[in-house]
Amino acid sequence: IVNEQLKLEDAKVIPVRVALRSRPLVPKEINEGCQCCLTFVPGEPQVIVGTEKAFTYDYVFDPTVEQEEVFKTAVSSLLSGLFKGYHATVLAYGQTGSGKTYSMGGTYTAAQEGDPGSTGDINKWEPKLCKCFPSCMYGSFVYSLL
Numbered sequence: 001i002v003n004e005q006l007k008l009e010d011a012k013v014i015p016v017r018v019a020l021r022s023r024p025l026v027p028k029e030i031n032e033g034c035q036c037c038l039t040f041v042p043g044e045p046q047v048i049v050g051t052e053k054a055f056t057y058d059y060v061f062d063p064t065v066e067q068e069e070v071f072k073t074a075v076s077s078l079l080s081g082l083f084k085g086y087h088a089t090v091l092a093y094g095q096t097g098s099g100k101t102y103s104m105g106g107t108y109t110a111a112q113e114g115d116p117g118s119t120g121d122i123n124k125w126e127p128k129l130c131k132c133f134p135s136c137m138y139g140s141f142v143y144s145l146l
């Protein structure tokens, strides 16, 4: 009975997934001598804070990971469910300055305009959603806590 229950549990879709994204140090932090205190475990969605505290998430993106990979890995699969009528929400959570707007909102400078590597998740969702929903309802599905 226990085994059968475990199988049923395994079969359930995980409704909430958590991705950790660590951004690179910004110039101000570098000038102040800040250093990254996180260690990333290659091939594992795990991060070690300091020397001993390890945390595992569904996805971990280290500071070298570009917008495109974050989108493809953690967000794009939600679109297929969305088009079948399921709801999907991407929620950015983190302290001020941690990179929520960068990840969700896209470009910051005119130089970045049109650079696909620099645009955030909303920018990548929007054209895909517009193909199916002319009214473009992406604002209802994707939120950034600005």
Ligand SMILES: Nc1ncnc2c1ncn2[C@@H]1O[C@H](COP(=O)(O)OP(=O)(O)OP(=O)(O)O)[C@@H](O)[C@H]1O
Pocket: 022, 023, 024, 026, 094, 095, 096, 097, 098, 099, 100, 101, 102, 103, 108, 145, 146
């Ligand atoms: N992945 C990244 N790569 C390079 N720079 C980044 C990245 N994420 C964030 N930054 C930079 O870090 C700074 C803070 O990012 P951002 O404004 O997105 O934070 P935030 O969480 O939205 O802050 P707030 O809550 O105050 O609005 C910005 O200068 C941004 O360009």
